Amino acid sequence: MAKNPRMAVLDFASREAKRSQYCSRAAVKLEQLLLKFPKVLSSLQKGKVVKCVDLGCHPGSWLQVLSRKIKKAEIYGFDLNEIESLESLKYVDVHRTRTFQCDVFESDELMNSLQLDKNVNLLTSDMMAKTTGQNDASASHELAVRAFELATKDLLAKDAHFVCKIFESEETRALKMEAKKAFASASLFRPDAVRKGSREIYMVGVGFKG
Numbered sequence: 001m002a003k004n005p006r007m008a009v010l011d012f013a014s015r016e017a018k019r020s021q022y023c024s025r026a027a028v029k030l031e032q033l034l035l036k037f038p039k040v041l042s043s044l045q046k047g048k049v050v051k052c053v054d055l056g057c058h059p060g061s062w063l064q065v066l067s068r069k070i071k072k073a074e075i076y077g078f079d080l081n082e083i084e085s086l087e088s089l090k091y092v093d094v095h096r097t098r099t100f101q102c103d104v105f106e107s108d109e110l111m112n113s114l115q116l117d118k119n120v121n122l123l124t125s126d127m128m129a130k131t132t133g134q135n136d137a138s139a140s141h142e143l144a145v146r147a148f149e150l151a152t153k154d155l156l157a158k159d160a161h162f163v164c165k166i167f168e169s170e171e172t173r174a175l176k177m178e179a180k181k182a183f184a185s186a187s188l189f190r191p192d193a194v195r196k197g198s199r200e201i202y203m204v205g206v207g208f209k210g
């Protein structure tokens with residue numbers, strides 16, 4: 001019998017998240033993505049300070065993973081919801097992490113003021129609108145397109161990387177074609193931590209052509 005009966009009923013990703021003291025099982029998806037595409041981390045761990053933007057950062061588990069894996073990252077998180085207690089998130093260094101409550105469709109002025117333009121080395125987006133069972137894929141596609149445009153038109157520096165959640169739909173292929181033009185390589189990958197039956201998939205662009 002499992003030592004802790006509560007842990008026994010959790011799925012693998014939830015157990016892993018608990019074990020690493022992440023605030024959400026979503027962390028395990030990012031860890032699996034970073035393992036699958038090792039060039040992303042290796043290029044960001046070379047000792048120089050790098051900038052990361054995390055769209056849809058609440059409650060903060062991707063901020064935890066980024067802080068844990070990239071020691072010299074300055075991290076900027078954006079979400080409709082406020083993260084009230086950044087200090088309570090294990091691994092997050094409050095001196096190099098800032099979060100902002102905003103809608104990414106209305107974030108241009110804020111991002112300009114942060115001087116992130118063409119300066120970001122990794123943009124992650126795990127954004128998802130509240131699922132209703134209707135139009136979820138098209139809501140997700142709009143968020144992914146916004147993340148892609150922010151990344152490729154405004155924020156990414158040359159050779160930077162892009163990781164973005166999408167609900168797979170007919171429109172996903174067109175976005176992947178765009179990503180193939182913008183990055184040295186672009187792939188779709190579904191980490192094991194994605195729940196069975198979910199349409200969630202992640203687009204990973206490695207090496208922004210600038």
Ligand SMILES: C[S@@+](CC[C@H](N)C(=O)[O-])C[C@H]1O[C@@H](n2cnc3c(N)ncnc32)[C@H](O)[C@@H]1O
Pocket residue numbers: 024026027055056057058059060061062063078079080081102103104105126127128129130143
């Ligand atoms: C699945 S959660 C992200 C979980 C997060 N990656 C973590 O690890 O803790 C999706 C988030 O996307 C955010 N979101 C959805 N639409 C957004 C928008 N237009 N602007 C900013 N954030 C948005 C939601 O508020 C929600 O917190």
